[in-house]
Amino acid sequence: MKHVKSAILSGVLISILSIGVSLASAQGQWEVVIPKAIEGIKVRMAAFHDENFGVWGGAGDDGAQHYTLDGGKTWTMAKTGGCMFSVDVVDVNIIWQSCISGTSLTTDGGKNWKVISKDVGGMASILAFADEKTGWVGSGVKFKMTTDGGATWTDMALPNGVTAVAAVSLRTPADGYLLDKSGILYVTQDGGKSWTSCPLGLKDPVIQGFGSGGWINETPEAAIRFTDANNGLVVLGLSGKASMIALRTADGGKSWKEEAVPAKLGKPFISRDGRFLTVAKWLEGLTLLKAK
Helix, strand or coil: CHHHHHHHHHHHHHHHHHHHHHHHHHHCCEEEEEEEECCCCCEEEEEECCCCCEEEEECCHHHCCEEECCCCCCCEECCCCCCEEEEEECCCCCEEEEECCEEEEECCCCCCCEEEECCCCCCCCEEEECCCCCEEEEECCEEEEECCCCCCCEECCCCCCCCCEEEEEECCCCCEEEEECCCEEEEECCCCCCCEEEECCCCCCCECCCCCCCCCCCCCCEEEEECCCCCEEEEECECCCCEEEEEEECCCCCCCEEEEEEEECCEEEECCCCCEEEEEECCCEEEEEEEC
16 A cells, blocks of 8 residues: 555656646746836837847837847937837848838838838837838738838738737748737748638637727737748737747647746737847836747
């Protein structure tokens, strides 16, 4: 009997240790670079390209666009900008944003911003750009695309069944990704002409940040980044969760592995190389994490 009890206790202990190792492994995918910064500011969106260069913006005078060259030790206010809702950092010079004035662009690393399109983007819009020319901008189920840097725009045909877009991303001018609020990722290899669906494997996810009513100033707490055709990352803020979660694929979206993220719920941004994750929250500042 003692041997039986001992075996049972050993089995339980091994199970507990296995769970602990599993959880530690999942949580150990990310290290915190900046635990908290710019608290008490009306920040809506923040994005680090690497450990040194980042931008943030929000609402009002104290939420004007800022940029850093030293990993957030100091921030410099941009000379122009305006009420950032979403942002995509192509490199340390080219950055696109959706702001209260529409869609704007900086080509000098956030020092100066120029409104490219007043009638595209704007309040609560999200965007994704592959470079200085090709991008998608919109909200809900209404998106437009440009291939000439915003000189002209065309309506974008979304995948059948999409009810509201949570996030978009462009890896190249042809290779793009779109996440529906239901948790289905859609992939295009021809600039949006055709799509392939890749479910994330989540059961009835409720992605935070979808607003309703006439005054919507939130954007969904979701981000996508693929570094090549196979390796991709989706980061989400889900209702009922205390922190962000990440889902990673190494086979183009056929299968996904969930990772815990040591950051409270907020608006995520994933750097171009997939190594840095910025999470920003209104009045709570930003957190920067780095993939191990």
